[in-house]
Amino acid sequence: MKFLILAGGNGKRLKSKKSKPLTELNNKPLIKYILDIVNSLNKNSEKIIIANPKNYNDLEDMIDKNTHIYIQDKPLGTAHATKIGMDHIEDKEDVFILYSDTPLFRDSTLYAMYEHHRLTKSNITFMSGLTSIKYPYAVVYRDDDGKVIRLEEHGDPEYDPPYEYSIGAYIMKAGVFKSLYSEIKPHPDTDEYYIPEVIIKAIEKKLSVEGYICLDEDEYLGINTPEDLKLAEEILLKREVSDSQIQEEKYIKFGTGGWRAHIGRGFTLQNVKKLTQAISNYLKMNGKTNKPVIIGYDNRFLSDEAAKEISSVLSANNIKNYLSTTPIPTPLVTFTVLEKKAALGIVVTASHNPYNYNGIKVETEDGLPIPLHMSEEIEKISNSIDKISWIPYPVAKEKNFTKECDFRRKYLDYLENKLDYDSIKNAGLKVCFDSMYGSGTTTIQLALIGARCDLEIIRGYRDTLFEGSAPAPTEEKLSHLIYKMKNGDFDVGMAVDGDADRIVLVDEKGKFLHTNEVISLLWYYMHEIKGFKGGVVRNVGTSHNIDNLCKIFNEKTYEVPVGFKYIAEGIRKHNALVGGESSGGITFRDHIMEKDGVYAAMLVVEMLAKTGEKISRLLEKIKNMVGKWLIFFEKNYNISPEIKIKLNKFFNEEHKTIAGYKVIEKRTIDGYKYILEGGRWVLLRPSGTEPLLRMIGEAKNEKEIEKILSFLVKKLEL
Missing domain, CATH: 3.30.310.50 (Alpha-D-phosphohexomutase, C-terminal domain)
Structure with a gap:
């Protein structure tokens, strides 16, 4: 298959200083869209561009070694331009003809058109479109069986809408085109030769002609005027949303919280293995395969299976790994990476996203969220992988390339050494904890009971549907916890998200405390009661009340983008005491540089034990200090x-x-x-x-x- 691109338009109606193919759409020449689509279909295919004398040199600057440019000296129509290209192609070759001013075709549509042509074994296949609007294009007529029987150039449809028009993409053998072109005549009004006339001649000669219908009108917008350009910009914006599901299935893409996708659409075990192979390749390229990888997972559907697939791929790549024996909070993976001096950590989790999502989060050897340059490199490798190394999980285990390990033990020992457990034990606190069916249940349970807290757990078992919602600890989703706090005798209520890296509180009166208020409470406790100095790093969407509180004590706040990696960077750069975000994440200068709902929960009970104050009283004290509380x-x-x-x-x-x-x-x-x-x-x-x-x-x-x-x-x- 060869591709022939017609790029001789001068673009007068576009009012552009450049020729039409070089006119830019979102800072990208129109013809570059076509070249990118062709390369996505077959990057090694031969491409022929038909240019005009004025744009030849500019087009030559953007082509690759598989592309040749020929000049149409005079504008004698699209069929004439096509003939110039066909003269350089052998008769037996299939040729895909495209216009440079139709940049919105999806590669999937052009592929479907090619498959239609191949499977129907037609002599010619052209792209058509359905619309209720009348256009000055070639009208398509079909018989009752759907067979194309007639094409009328610049015709007025003789049937009710939707109207069908030929819209500017064609497939045929070079020899077929040459034979038909020799028999057509120029248009009487313009003295030019047009491709639809070739199709009409093919129908007259009883050749098999197929019209593949493109159902999306946005795809075949031709760029002829400034208004068309503006409309094309809007269409591309719309596609960022409407095509997201297609992109999700085809490509692995990291967001602020790692890679996340719909289960069964983007999040599949095959894509999990593909991403793990990319991570393995990255570790090999950077000389880090001598260190193990830590693997954890949450309570979501497929998380445990995906974790074993990750282990299988890593092991097949000769990378040793430790796999958690139980669902665990994300911060425990971060902690274990540092404790075992691992190459990195991988967590199967979609955190607080709805139940039909899952994903993978990657932690660096420094216990930090994956930086942008690293995620981009892993993405790039993932989306170009053809082969995946894999062995069955039992084999990896038998050969000691993977070891199952309970990561909770050393983390719990760390908490006991880090915090004042004696004060907590002596306080006799009563805690109501809502796990939201997440992976934080047993870790927080063990920590609180180990500190002799009287504990009641809500939603502490696994429900992969999360009651049909998202395990996000918002006020609307915590009605049961709030009811318990209003009607029970508890000192504090706390809730974490699906992987326990976010936390909110409910005070002893049943009042919900947003994470913004938790950040203020814990910073005040660390700064004024425990005596540590330093400000706060917060993201752009976090409360300015924190700023006003810090000012009272001559400390600064630092605003960063969303993404905990920016919080971590800010803490290190400014030696800040606390880092937090309104979505629930908090960490501390002398702790791991990742959000940790477990550590924050234990710091809350330590605060209550050391101050002897109720949550409501402590917060009221802070609000009175600040004055105007937003x-x-x-x-x-x-x-x-x-x-x-x-x-x-x-x-x-x-x-x-x-x-x-x-x-x-x-x-x-x-x-x-x-x-x-x-x-x-x-x-x-x-x-x-x-x-x-x-x-x-x-x-x-x-x-x-x-x-x-x-x-x-x-x-x-x-």
């Missing part, structure tokens, strides 16, 4: 293709006010954050792990929050 809000909205377009427009506009409040500053280190007058702020940020728009901010009261949200919802038509 009210935090967070709302999630599904991102549709239409919303994506509106968001992009909103972000590019200048806003002097939002909901009537003056915009003081616009920050763009992650998402779009608008600092408003009076300490208010709002952040608009697409999630890095889910198809959601997160709307986060703070205001002085609920009325102001409603005002801000209503304005944005109406503006973006959410």
Whole structure:
């Protein structure tokens, strides 16, 4: 198969200084879209470009060794341009003809068209499209059996919509084209030769002609005017959302929390093995196979099986590994990486995502979240892998390449040495703990009981459906815990997410405490009661009340993008005492540089034991110190293709006010954050792990929050 690309258009109607094929769409020449699609179909295929005398040199600069350019000296039509290319191709060769000004075809559509051509064994296959709009294209007519019987160039359809038009992609043998071209005549009005005339001649000669119907009108938009360019930009924006499921199945892509995908769509055991092979290759390329890899997993569906597949692939690559004997919290893998001086850690988890997700998180040998350069390299390797090394798990175990290990023991010993267990034991605290069916159940249970706390556990068993929801410890999902706290005799209620790296609290009166408030409590306790110095690193979506608290004690806060790797970097860079994010993650300078809900939980009970205060009293004391305590809000909205377009427009506009409040500053280190007058702020940020728009901010009261949200919802038509 050879590809012939017609790129002789001058682009006068586009009002561009460049020829049409070189006109840019999202900073990329139109013809580059076509070349990329062709290369995705067959990167080694021969390509022929038909240029005009003016754009020849520019096109020559962007081609590879498999591409040749020939010139159409005079604009005598598409069939004439095609003939120039066909003269350099043997008659027996199949040729795929494309226009450079139709950059929106999906590679899957062109592949399906080729397969249709091959399987039907037709002489010619052309791409057609259905629409209710009348276009000046060649109209397609079919008989009752669906056979193409007629093509009418620039015709007016003689049937009711949807109308079918030939839309500019063709497959035929070079010899077939040459024979038919010799029999067609130029158009009487333009004296030019057009490809549809070749198809018409083929039908007249009773050759087999197939019309493959492209069902997505967006794909065959031809770029002829500035308005077409703008529409194409919007279509590409929509595709970022609408094609995400296709991309998820085909490619492994890391987000802020590692690789996550829908179970059965992107998260499959085959993709798990592919990613593990990429990690193995990365370790080999960087000389790190002499150290083991630590493997953990959570309570989700397929997590335990995926963990064994990871072990099997690592072992087949001669990389020794330790596999947890039980579902464990993510921070225990981080801790064990450091304790065993491992090459890295791998956790099968989707953290707080909905039940139909799973994923893999990678920790570096330093116990840090995987940095961007490393994740990009592993992604690149993953998506180019053809072969995977694998052996059955029992064989890996028998040959001692994998060892099953209980990672909880040494971590629990660490907690007992790190914290004041004597004070906790003597306090006789009563704790109600909601595990949300996650992997933190037994570890936190052992830690609290080991500290002689009187413990009641809610949702402490495995439910892979998480009650049909997500194991995210939000107020709405903790009604049972809140009820228990209101009606029981407990000192504190606590909840963690699915892999126990995030934590929230409920006080003794049954009031929900957001992680923002937990960060404030634990920083105050570490700074003022335990006597440690240092500020706080928080992400862009975390409360500014923390800033105001730190100022009272002459400490600074540092704002970073979303992703705990930035929190960890910030703690190290600024020697900060605490790092945290509003989504639930907290860690501390003298602990592992990953969010840890287990350690935070034990620090909370130590705080209660050492101060002798109730949670509500401690928080009230902090709020009184700060004075004007802002009210935090967070709302999630599904991102549709239409919303994506509106968001992009909103972000590019200048806003002097939002909901009537003056915009003081616009920050763009992650998402779009608008600092408003009076300490208010709002952040608009697409999630890095889910198809959601997160709307986060703070205001002085609920009325102001409603005002801000209503304005944005109406503006973006959410």
